[in-house]
Amino acid sequence: MMKTLTKFKPNLLLIFFLVLMVIPLFVKDQYVLQVIIMAMYFAYLASCWNIVGGFAGLFSLGHAAFIGLGAYGSTILFLQYNISPWLGMFFGGFLAVIAAVIIGYPCFKLRGVYFAISTLAFVSILQMVFTATRNIGNIELGAGEGLVIPVMDQSFWMFQFFDKKYYYWIILCMLILITVVVNKIRHTHLGYFLLAIHQEQDAADSLGVNVRKYKLLSWCISAFFTALGGTFYAQLLLIVSPERLLSVPMSIELVIMSLIGGIGTIAGPILGAFLLVPLGEVLRAQFGGQFAQIQAIVYGAIIIAVIIFLPTGLKPQLEKGLQKFMSIFRLGLKEQQ
Amino acid sequence: MLHLNHVSKTFGGVRAVHDVSLSMRQGEILSLIGPNGAGKTTLFNMIAGYFNPDSGGQIIFNKERTDKLKPYEMCNLGISRTFQVVKPFGHLTVLENVIIGALNRTISIPEATQNAQEIIESLGLDAKQQLLAHTLSIGDRKRLEIARALATKPNLLLLDEPMGGLNPHETEDLINIVHAIHAQGITIFLIEHVMVAVMKLSKRVIVLNDGEIICEGSPEEVAKNRDVIVAYFGEEYISA
Numbered sequence: 001m002m003k004t005l006t007k008f009k010p011n012l013l014l015i016f017f018l019v020l021m022v023i024p025l026f027v028k029d030q031y032v033l034q035v036i037i038m039a040m041y042f043a044y045l046a047s048c049w050n051i052v053g054g055f056a057g058l059f060s061l062g063h064a065a066f067i068g069l070g071a072y073g074s075t076i077l078f079l080q081y082n083i084s085p086w087l088g089m090f091f092g093g094f095l096a097v098i099a100a101v102i103i104g105y106p107c108f109k110l111r112g113v114y115f116a117i118s119t120l121a122f123v124s125i126l127q128m129v130f131t132a133t134r135n136i137g138n139i140e141l142g143a144g145e146g147l148v149i150p151v152m153d154q155s156f157w158m159f160q161f162f163d164k165k166y167y168y169w170i171i172l173c174m175l176i177l178i179t180v181v182v183n184k185i186r187h188t189h190l191g192y193f194l195l196a197i198h199q200e201q202d203a204a205d206s207l208g209v210n211v212r213k214y215k216l217l218s219w220c221i222s223a224f225f226t227a228l229g230g231t232f233y234a235q236l237l238l239i240v241s242p243e244r245l246l247s248v249p250m251s252i253e254l255v256i257m258s259l260i261g262g263i264g265t266i267a268g269p270i271l272g273a274f275l276l277v278p279l280g281e282v283l284r285a286q287f288g289g290q291f292a293q294i295q296a297i298v299y300g301a302i303i304i305a306v307i308i309f310l311p312t313g314l315k316p317q318l319e320k321g322l323q324k325f326m327s328i329f330r331l332g333l334k335e336q337q
Numbered sequence: 338m339l340h341l342n343h344v345s346k347t348f349g350g351v352r353a354v355h356d357v358s359l360s361m362r363q364g365e366i367l368s369l370i371g372p373n374g375a376g377k378t379t380l381f382n383m384i385a386g387y388f389n390p391d392s393g394g395q396i397i398f399n400k401e402r403t404d405k406l407k408p409y410e411m412c413n414l415g416i417s418r419t420f421q422v423v424k425p426f427g428h429l430t431v432l433e434n435v436i437i438g439a440l441n442r443t444i445s446i447p448e449a450t451q452n453a454q455e456i457i458e459s460l461g462l463d464a465k466q467q468l469l470a471h472t473l474s475i476g477d478r479k480r481l482e483i484a485r486a487l488a489t490k491p492n493l494l495l496l497d498e499p500m501g502g503l504n505p506h507e508t509e510d511l512i513n514i515v516h517a518i519h520a521q522g523i524t525i526f527l528i529e530h531v532m533v534a535v536m537k538l539s540k541r542v543i544v545l546n547d548g549e550i551i552c553e554g555s556p557e558e559v560a561k562n563r564d565v566i567v568a569y570f571g572e573e574y575i576s577a
Contacts (some may be wrong), residue, residue, distance in 0.1 A: 187446070188444075188446065189440045189444045189446065189449075192433065192436060192437050192440055192446075193437070193440070195426065195428075195429060195433075196426050196429075196437045199426040199427060199428060199429070200424040200425070200426055200427075202387075202408075202420075202424060203420065203424035203425075203426065203485075204426075204437070205407070205408040205409050206385060206408050206409075206412060206417065206418050206420075206486075207409075207412060207417070207437055207438045207441055207485060207486070207488075207489055208409050208412035208413050208438075208440075208441035208489055209409055209437070209441075210407075210409045211409070
């Protein structure tokens with residue numbers, strides 16, 4: 001038993017997911033569940049972003065475009081053709097992949113800040129187009145007001161539930177899925193190539209890595225899964241609008257969460273989301289009204305502090321701390337043996 | 338094995354390489370020397386696919402025309418290179434760096450890992466395989482660069498100033514490594530300023546100056562050639 005304990009390496013992420021799984025069995029407060037849902041939602045989106053931003057070094061500030069395309073895609077199919085959002089989300093994903101190819105192909109010639117600016121332009125243009133367009137032929141887009149999804153009877157097939165716990169478990173499954181996908185990517189040749197491209201693109205090219213192909217592949221994978229998150233968001237809030245979904249601030253939040261949690265790591269975006277989303281809620285609850293902007297000030301202060309003192313993010317530092325704790329723990333156990 | 342026919346490269350008004358023709362035989366070590374700015378690295382970059390030659394120039398590798406191919410395509414054909422300023426994947430370990438090279442020939446991570454470990458061991462880096470590449474000394478980074486290139490299983494290895502920045506002991510070690518690589522049957526094309534290495538490694542040397550070949554021959558012949566001496570030291574040296 002002692003020997004097993006000295007070799008024990010806790011898979012904290014697995015434990016974390018198991019804890020999340022059982023929370024709704026004990027917590028019935030809909031507000032608390034909503035906060036955790038939003039934390040998981042942003043953890044999911046930040047993990048999607050991390051595939052390109054963290055692994056491939058494609059610093060995208062335009063990922064909200066894929067969220068919006070996913071949301072609009074599934075919602076239009078639902079409202080106009082009565083197609084289940086479960087099927088519509090794949091259509092939204094497909095739209096996002098098309099957009100990813102269209103924007104990615106020319107923009108991959110740009111590097112660093114220039115690439116980021118091009119993605120920023122992409123989402124901004126998309127927002128303007130959707131805001132100004134009421135319909136394209138028979139397809140209703142709703143212009144600035146967006147599209148409202150009518151409340152229906154609770155139905156799994158129609159992706160509508162009265163109890164938040166069902167949305168909770170759906171987004172938890174999506175978060176677990178994207179974590180498995182990201183982990184798989186990291187430990188296959190795709191992950192190695194993306195990290196190589198991120199760190200030294202010319203060297204990667206010289207070692208036989210088709211840089212453009214792998215950038216595009218990771219970009220499309222990220223866009224597809226991000227779009228699925230857009231469908232979830234649409235079904236959770238029952239409204240899709242350009243201001244809410246095709247927003248630059250939304251894109252930037254994903255980047256911040258990954259940076260703070262630990263860019264390029266598997267758990268980092270999850271950690272970042274679970275720190276910032278509840279913090280945002282607490283700040284809004286405490287200081288909303290008179291000091292409504294204090295959330296932005298605190299956010300900014302945290303970002304500055306992390307960049308200065310923990311440039312690799314929270315996850316690597318927590319990991320170091322845990323390793324130190326475990327080595328002390330194992331030393332104590334060995335001495336007892 | 339490698340043929341360059343009337344290869345030129347101009348950047349704006351600057352003529353970097355002009356009408357260079359040369360051939361390499363399978364299994365030889367060919368050195369390319371010349372003063373700074375002679376066009377050596379530009380020539381390497383054209384062979385490796387980073388630049389395409391200006392129109393009219395041809396590069397033929399193993400009977401295949403390659404002057405329009407990209408670097409990753411050249412690597413797949415069997416040409417691998419190192420860089421004058423080393424480019425390690427700094428936040429990956431030594432082993433992971435070499436695995437990336439090995440993944441050029443297999444998508445299996447375990448197989449690539451095994452291949453990488455063998456190469457790391459042959460280059461004397463096995464004690465450092467778990468270190469992050471950015472923590473290595475310049476000598477070890479040069480070895481890592483070569484290990485990574487070797488992992489792609491090249492037929493032709495382009496070494497761009499591998500001895501640059503090394504002390505005499507490290508230079509001697511690297512010379513032995515290059516000999517060992519050559520003994521495996523890999524053809525080597527070497528750019529170098531360190532003449533000790535050129536003399537010890539090559540049977541044939543080509544000298545480039547102002548983008549043109551000014552001399553070709555054995556190291557001893559080249560060392561005595563008037564045009565080569567003028568290129569390096571100037572006309573005044575000869576007059577003196």
